[in-house]
Amino acid sequence: MKKSYSYFFYSLFLGVLSYLSVWILLFILSNNHAIPSPTVTIIKMWEIRELLGLHMLASSLRIIIALLLAIITGVPLGILLSMFPRSDHLLSPLLYFLYPLPKVAFLPVFMLFWGLGNFSKILLLFSIIVLQVIILVRDGAKMIPENYQRIMVNFQASIWQQIRYLILPAIFPNILASLRVSIGIALASLFFAENYATDYGLGYLILSAWTKMDYPEMFAGIFCIALLGFFFFRAIDALERFSYKE
Amino acid sequence: MGIIIKNLNFIYEQNQIFKNTDFHFEDNKIYTLVGPSGIGKSTLLDVLTGFKKPQSGTISYQNVQKSEMLTIFQNNQIFPWLTVSEALALPFKIKNISKEQTDSRVKELLKIFELEALAYKRPNALSGGQLQRVAIAQGLTLDPKFLLLDEPTSSLDQEAKEEIQDRLLDEQHKRNNTMIIVTHDIEEAAYLGQEIILVANQQLNKLENPTFGRENRRHSLGFYEFCILLRKQVRQL
Numbered sequence: 001m002k003k004s005y006s007y008f009f010y011s012l013f014l015g016v017l018s019y020l021s022v023w024i025l026l027f028i029l030s031n032n033h034a035i036p037s038p039t040v041t042i043i044k045m046w047e048i049r050e051l052l053g054l055h056m057l058a059s060s061l062r063i064i065i066a067l068l069l070a071i072i073t074g075v076p077l078g079i080l081l082s083m084f085p086r087s088d089h090l091l092s093p094l095l096y097f098l099y100p101l102p103k104v105a106f107l108p109v110f111m112l113f114w115g116l117g118n119f120s121k122i123l124l125l126f127s128i129i130v131l132q133v134i135i136l137v138r139d140g141a142k143m144i145p146e147n148y149q150r151i152m153v154n155f156q157a158s159i160w161q162q163i164r165y166l167i168l169p170a171i172f173p174n175i176l177a178s179l180r181v182s183i184g185i186a187l188a189s190l191f192f193a194e195n196y197a198t199d200y201g202l203g204y205l206i207l208s209a210w211t212k213m214d215y216p217e218m219f220a221g222i223f224c225i226a227l228l229g230f231f232f233f234r235a236i237d238a239l240e241r242f243s244y245k246e
Numbered sequence: 247m248g249i250i251i252k253n254l255n256f257i258y259e260q261n262q263i264f265k266n267t268d269f270h271f272e273d274n275k276i277y278t279l280v281g282p283s284g285i286g287k288s289t290l291l292d293v294l295t296g297f298k299k300p301q302s303g304t305i306s307y308q309n310v311q312k313s314e315m316l317t318i319f320q321n322n323q324i325f326p327w328l329t330v331s332e333a334l335a336l337p338f339k340i341k342n343i344s345k346e347q348t349d350s351r352v353k354e355l356l357k358i359f360e361l362e363a364l365a366y367k368r369p370n371a372l373s374g375g376q377l378q379r380v381a382i383a384q385g386l387t388l389d390p391k392f393l394l395l396d397e398p399t400s401s402l403d404q405e406a407k408e409e410i411q412d413r414l415l416d417e418q419h420k421r422n423n424t425m426i427i428v429t430h431d432i433e434e435a436a437y438l439g440q441e442i443i444l445v446a447n448q449q450l451n452k453l454e455n456p457t458f459g460r461e462n463r464r465h466s467l468g469f470y471e472f473c474i475l476l477r478k479q480v481r482q483l
Contacts (some may be wrong), residue, residue: 066274147323148325151320151325153297154316154317156341161340165339165340166325170325
């Protein structure tokens with residue numbers, strides 16, 4: 001346990017250090033006020049630390065809820081498609097049509113149908129990530145060796161037992177992979193999801209700072225998104241380690 | 247008693263694998279199936295367990311339910327995410343057997359199969375022989391009346407092979423179940439099979455094993471002579 005804590009702080013330190021190095025390099029090379037110095041930004045972050053905390057909390061909650069919804073709906077749908085080839089034949093073309101669409105383009109539709117509150121923001125994030133969860137889960141379930149399924153039939157396992165003892169553990173790495181990809185995309189999409197009718201959220205913070213031309217504050221928001229991404233990714237790593245611990 | 251095959255016809259990809267085949271698998275015996283690759287040895291196991299449906303013919307299960315038959319596959323028998331003790335507990339969980347009973351049966355199996363030191367290891371940390379021992383232990387958890395094994399020692403070195411073979415004989419002796427073992431290895435067929443089935447010409451040809459049951463037969467002259475005879479017969483197929 002102690003070892004994993006020290007590794008966490010070591011990787012956090014390494015992440016921040018490399019992030020800062022690239023930032024400093026860009027700051028020196030660009031010599032433009034649009035890229036503020038890290039020192040000024042860090043001072044700014046300290047000044048608005050409470051507000052930053054609230055923005056991070058609001059964004060985290062939206063992402064966590066969207067991820068949970070995507071898992072709750074995407075995993076069963078992906079499993080269903082893998083188990084019933086006919087449903088896969090029917091639905092896959094639709095999935096492939098929807099997958100490359102830029103969901104943010106539907107933002108006005110989301111606002112019209114589900115209002116300006118949190119629901120439409122979460123729904124936008126959900127719509128961006130759910131398709132890749134479905135596709136990764138379906139492909140993972142299809143890759144399960146035939147022998148494994150025969151072993152379950154051997155033991156007279158019911159369909160639910162096959163899902164519980166075979167399919168879910170077998171696709172767990174795919175669920176984690178889909179989460180990793182989704183987190184990156186969801187964080188990037190915050191910028192769109194939080195640019196209307198809200199006072200809290202990192203997307204909102206960045207946009208409002210940009211409008212005010214307050215670049216240190218804008219970079220503070222960007223840094224916080226990076227930090228959030230780090231924590232989410234580490235949480236998934238921890239989940240993976242916990243599930244496969246000896 | 248046992249499994250009686252009558253007039254079995256099985257065609258796979260336009261190849262007739264079995265044609266009007268008859269056979270009677272009796273209770274409490276060990277059968278080894280030998281024959282060239284692709285002749286239908288593994289297919290027969292699939293037909294017996296119902297994984298593959300024959301085009302015609304009957305298979306009557308007398309005094310045995312399909313649920314009392316179990317196949318141990320050549321590889322990929324143990325799920326990679328399960329530890330050895332979890333793998334042994336899986337069949338009990340599926341049968342909804344209580345946790346206390348499962349724990350005590352798993353403990354017993356770990357002891358019988360000398361797997362206690364490996365109880366918390368996953369398949370990737372086990373050798374081929376250890377893996378096969380776990381697979382057999384898992385196969386025997388629910389005490390199947392018919393245990394079907396598809397090349398159980400094909401990927402093992404000689405030492406591990408002999409260990410698994412002796413263990414199979416031991417378990418069959420203790421449990422009095424029927425084992426049907428598919429193998430490419432003539433010595434294995436001669437050592438394990440009480441009756442050897444030569445699969446050829448779309449038929450199952452039975453051959454009694456005169457050396458079966460003799461003490462220390464693995465290195466006896468009689469055993470070697472029988473292996474030579476068997477090898478000749480397989481070559482002539």
